[in-house]
Amino acid sequence: MKVTDIHCHLIPYVDDGASSFEEMKRLLKMEHDDGVRRIILTPHFRPEVFETSPRKIKSYYELTKKAAKEVGIRTYLGCEFYRYSGLLENLKEKKGKTMHGSKYVLIEFAPQDLFQTIRNFLYELLANGYIPILAHVERYLECRDRERVQELADMGVRIQVNAGALLGKQGIRIKQYCWKLIEEDLIDFIASDAHDLKRRKPNLGKIIRKMEKKKGKAYVKRIFEENPDMILKKLDNRRNADETNQRNEARAEL
Template identity: 55%
Template sequence: MHLTDIHCHLLPGVDDGPDTIKGAGRLLDLMKEEGVERIIVTPHFHPEIFETSMERIQRFHGGLREMARRRRIRLYLGCEFYRCPEMIHLLAEGGRPSMAESSYVLVEFAPDDVYQTVRNYIYELRSQGWKPIIAHVERYECCHRDSRRVRELAELGASIQVNASAVLGKRGVRTKSFCKNLIEADLVSFIASDAHDERGRRPNLGKCARYVAKKYGQDYARKIFEENPEKILRDRRRK
């Protein structure tokens, strides 16, 4: 299986990922050990918390891309947008990147956001021609309370992403059960590592892919970890 990680924080010194280029290199080594061949790095954009300049992000992305190339990993640039009123404008003006220059946008919500807030942002992104990916949906209490809401968001045009650690049970039994129900309802489009560091939030995509393949079959695992990410990389936003 050709694994692609679509959500992780490997760029040094731009958010809460690694502090140094050496730390980023060690994360790349762990990614390689996990069998990851392609990565979309997704530094946070969160007003007043993570607003690193695009010049700095692009500079570190260029350096890390060369390090990844030496490990035979292809690296692409994306962004994890925290939902905010500026999001649509930043995307339209190129102030922050979409996922690998595609129409796909990774968007994060607050754990206690009400469902209508989530729904409104998804609707607005879709109305502007973007393809939203809801980051780690297992964190949002409004969806936990009623999983039918996840189906409604998917029917609105959102792709659903869950974290590998949640699928593997590292975030508790309740969260693992929630992810299991979404997978069995065929509502999950992407599983990603959301890796940040070498300890508590380390790369784990290979382990999760093996678990998913064993539990749900090779064809399903290939769809989640290979075919669906390929759709992002083949997509191109019309300028």
């Protein structure tokens, strides 16, 4: 199985992730030890907070890519956008980086954002041909409602949770909620969101072992390989729409 981490911050010197080349290399080694063989590197972009130039990101990405290859990991470049008013315009002008040049866009919101704000922003992305991946859904106060997550999924939004939340790093209630979303098949991706060697280490190995016991190997393969393939193979909108319809039909039968 080609375990894929679609959301992490391992490129050094571009955001609040890896702080040095040495830390980056150690993080990559930890990912490999967890069984990860593909990584989408997703440096932050947030106006006035993280606005690293594309040239600098590309330069440090190439160095990270080389280090990853040495430990047996294939890398791809993406971005984690913080929602801002000019995002859609910048995407259209190719000023922002989608996930591996696909139609997928990884996006985060403020924890206190209203659900209407989240839904409307994601709808605009969908209406313009993009496929939003809602980063770490468990962080948003107004998304801690199964019906609201279902509404977003039915729209075509892809839902991502952090492995740490499933392991209890944000408390028992968040852990239980995330597992409930999994039981109701409302999760598309589980990612490490790894940043460093202290507070936010790579952790997919632990969650994969737990999920294989709880959900079986076929489910784990779907979450960690088949769904990431939709990004990496850059499938067209029609095939993505067909996949969404099939998923919604399966949920309706639950």
